Amino acid sequence: MRPAIPANTVERLSLYRRLLEAWLEKGTVSLYSHQIASMACVTPAQVRRDLMAIGYTGSPSRGYSVDALEESIALFLGSDQVRKIALVGMGNLGRALTTYFTSRVPRFKMAAAFDTDSRKTGRVIAGCMVYGIEEIPRIIPAEGIRTAVLALPVDSAQEMADRLVNAGIKGILNYAPVPLRLPADVFLENRDVTASLEKVAFFSGQPREGS
Amino acid sequence: MRPAIPANTVERLSLYRRLLEAWLEKGTVSLYSHQIASMACVTPAQVRRDLMAIGYTGSPSRGYSVDALEESIALFLGSDQVRKIALVGMGNLGRALTTYFTSRVPRFKMAAAFDTDSRKTGRVIAGCMVYGIEEIPRIIPAEGIRTAVLALPVDSAQEMADRLVNAGIKGILNYAPVPLRLPADVFLENRDVTASLEKVAFFSGQPREGS
């Protein structure tokens, strides 16, 4: 069994990379792990360990070279090339996500959106062409898309996920508030908005007695 | 002092409750842990462990009573009463979240929104009054709001978080793509959209070997 990279590490690497970009613009040449850690709100040991995971090596005297490290992380994450993303559900959330990625995160290209609503299909919304659901098996392989975002109401989420997987999707970011049953080789990340808020509300402490 | 509940458990309880509501409407009287587990895509042992955490006890012969369990979870999560939420940043994402909670999750009331944009302040957007940032110290305590959602661009996130904390906020759900430095007694949940997508894109990129 190959030592896979923990998902949390990948998430932190994404963060480090963005922080490094900011330092790069300021002209900073090198940084120590404790400086990166401070920016990312994690421990220095965590940073070194994460960087060990991608095999990047700094210098004990000068720390990490900002531009070389940024490039290493980008290469590791595949951020050096644009990734095409499919979106299913061009509702309020779908539109917000599409607008955000299109304007702020150029390495993710919302290459195709899908929706059941015939008033939306066939049009370009938030800079992204919206197709009917039945186009999934045609567009996804044709565009070579492997990653999809689900921004749907409850009811159809599982069915849409199945269709995506059948079309060759290998990773799904699910914003629908339902668990999805998927083949083991498809990576699934649930970002159930209701559950997140429920959690935060719970730990914000009950206004009434908690004992 | 009650033994602290893991955050993941709280999230799953939120899910169980929603699933139970659906069964309740169908008139199902009782369920076994493996049935709940199947719906929630977790293991039966996990379900039992989670229910043990809230002290709910089923019967070995009949499993769990659907309505009693639903009520127990609701009580535990505080879902029996409406929770007021503050939103900072009435952009695309903020509007989408507000619309979603207002129409779909009545237990969370978006009680106040804040934005720097003077074209938005003083108006009701997506059913929620939008105030200027300077109103935070007045509105938050007056409304007794303890939980906030941050849906902002990078730049101002930390400053807004500080203002919220000063106003008495005890939990923040952060959608801004930056880490926040907060006092330890404030619960923080990061839902960095870019990092999520980066993670999914990464793991959908290279086929992971299962064995």
Next chain:
DNA sequence: TGAGTGTTGTGAAATTGGTAACAGCGTTAC
């Protein structure tokens, strides 16, 4: 009645992820 079945509740083990500690090595101070 009493064996058989299937479920819960829970102690214990396994696993996962994060932290602490330390050897190795340039660099610097003197």
Next chain:
DNA sequence: GTAACGCTGTTACCAATTTCACAACACTCA
């Protein structure tokens, strides 16, 4: 020159979480 310092890479440790496994119990069916 050399001793002290501070940082990295790495290993060993620790904490949190999930899974396993099983005793205890109710119900069924002969």
